[in-house]
Amino acid sequence: MPRLKINLLHEIEYLSIYDENDNLDEELEPKIPKELLLKLHRSMLLGRLTDERMLALQRQGRLGTFAPIRGQEASQIGPTAALESDDWMVPAFRENAALIMRGVPIENLLLVYGGFYQGNEINPNLKTLPSSIPVGTQILHAAGLGYSIKYRKQDRVAMVFFGEGATSEGDFHEAMNFAQVFKCPTIFVCQNNQWAISLPRGAQTGSETIAQKALAYGMPGIQVDGNDVLATYVAAKQAVDRARAGEGPTLIENVTYRMSLHTTSDDPKRYRSKEEVERWEKCDPITRMQKYLIRKGILAEKDFPVMEEELKGEIQRAVDVYEAKSTELGNEYLTMFDHMYAEMPPYLKEQRDALASELKE
Numbered sequence: 001m002p003r004l005k006i007n008l009l010h011e012i013e014y015l016s017i018y019d020e021n022d023n024l025d026e027e028l029e030p031k032i033p034k035e036l037l038l039k040l041h042r043s044m045l046l047g048r049l050t051d052e053r054m055l056a057l058q059r060q061g062r063l064g065t066f067a068p069i070r071g072q073e074a075s076q077i078g079p080t081a082a083l084e085s086d087d088w089m090v091p092a093f094r095e096n097a098a099l100i101m102r103g104v105p106i107e108n109l110l111l112v113y114g115g116f117y118q119g120n121e122i123n124p125n126l127k128t129l130p131s132s133i134p135v136g137t138q139i140l141h142a143a144g145l146g147y148s149i150k151y152r153k154q155d156r157v158a159m160v161f162f163g164e165g166a167t168s169e170g171d172f173h174e175a176m177n178f179a180q181v182f183k184c185p186t187i188f189v190c191q192n193n194q195w196a197i198s199l200p201r202g203a204q205t206g207s208e209t210i211a212q213k214a215l216a217y218g219m220p221g222i223q224v225d226g227n228d229v230l231a232t233y234v235a236a237k238q239a240v241d242r243a244r245a246g247e248g249p250t251l252i253e254n255v256t257y258r259m260s261l262h263t264t265s266d267d268p269k270r271y272r273s274k275e276e277v278e279r280w281e282k283c284d285p286i287t288r289m290q291k292y293l294i295r296k297g298i299l300a301e302k303d304f305p306v307m308e309e310e311l312k313g314e315i316q317r318a319v320d321v322y323e324a325k326s327t328e329l330g331n332e333y334l335t336m337f338d339h340m341y342a343e344m345p346p347y348l349k350e351q352r353d354a355l356a357s358e359l360k361e
């Protein structure tokens with residue numbers, strides 16, 4: 001009896017359309033309308049500028065810990081643009097640009113990272129879940145949302161974001177298995193940004209790609225140049241169309257790089273080289289998109305500073321709302337003591353009183 005080769009249902013492709021050296025694959029180039037190209041660019045830029053402002057606020061003590069997105073704009077904006085407003089979007093904790101694109105007000109994000117739960121009260125019409133700080137739990141929520149969409153025969157999909165580190169959690173595997181077995185309209189988007197805090201991608205898994213993990217569950221998987229917004233949009237649109245047509249889930253691996261800190265409490269210089277960061281800076285997704293827009297004659301170099309100023313104005317308005325609201329909600333910090341015990345133990349009462357008098361000052 002000879003040893004036989006098992007033919008798997010799917011193969012893993014890698015998709016890149018427009019690279020960092022201005023090479024455009026014209027056969028693969030999608031026909032994206034000008035308005036959408038401008039929206040993709042604007043959303044990436046707004047995400048980047050919000051990130052920069054948040055980092056400055058955090059360093060000034062005006063915001064708490066948060067996870068910067070710098071470098072991952074294309075990896076999250078392309079997929080988000082492939083969703084309709086009625087679809088579900090399920091973020092991890094590094095999707096601020098995508099949340100803004102979904103319509104979550106910037107001041108909401110500031111409130112969340114300023115320590116106010118009110119920021120997570122997202123308008124239900126936005127069909128967007130709040131950020132998930134526990135790594136990977138949101139992947140199960142998205143599988144469940146996909147199941148409910150199918151059960152209710154709705155014309156919707158659910159898209160979930162997570163990092164490559166989250167693929168080492170059981171939650172990822174359970175969600176993938178469940179979604180494929182029940183053919184849920186769920187799109188799994190892994191933002192492989194090369195690092196899970198200080199753990200490099202190579203030490204995270206024995207698999208050559210994250211995308212190939214899809215094969216074990218019998219679902220299609222694709223690896224995408226995550227800093228090429230044309231490619232991240234095209235791959236996600238295909239997966240969304242498949243899911244909407246009742247063909248089930250897809251796993252997308254967007255290969256990108258976390259150019260900034262893991263969170264504001266991290267110092268990446270302690271575990272990765274300057275050369276590595278510089279190499280990835282040459283692949284900046286926003287620079288790339290701007291080159292594409294110039295090449296297409298849609299925008300000119302002189303337009304970008306004007307846009308930046310306009311977006312910074314938008315961010316400033318959100319910062320003003322946040323600062324007014326956080327002053328108004330100031331004493332709400334005390335609610336963190338409220339729901340743990342029926343009768344507050346003396347040591348907690350002491351801490352509560354200390355915080356109350358600090359807030360008063």
Ligand SMILES: Cc1ncc(C[n+]2csc(CCOP(=O)(O)OP(=O)(O)O)c2C)c(N)n1
Pocket residue numbers: 094133134135136162163164165166167193195196197258262
């Ligand atoms: C269940 C759980 N375990 C551990 C942590 C601590 N933690 C926060 S982020 C992180 C790494 C996540 O890496 P990855 O999934 O690749 O996402 P990235 O931070 O790179 O976006 C860890 C271990 C957590 N928040 N939740």
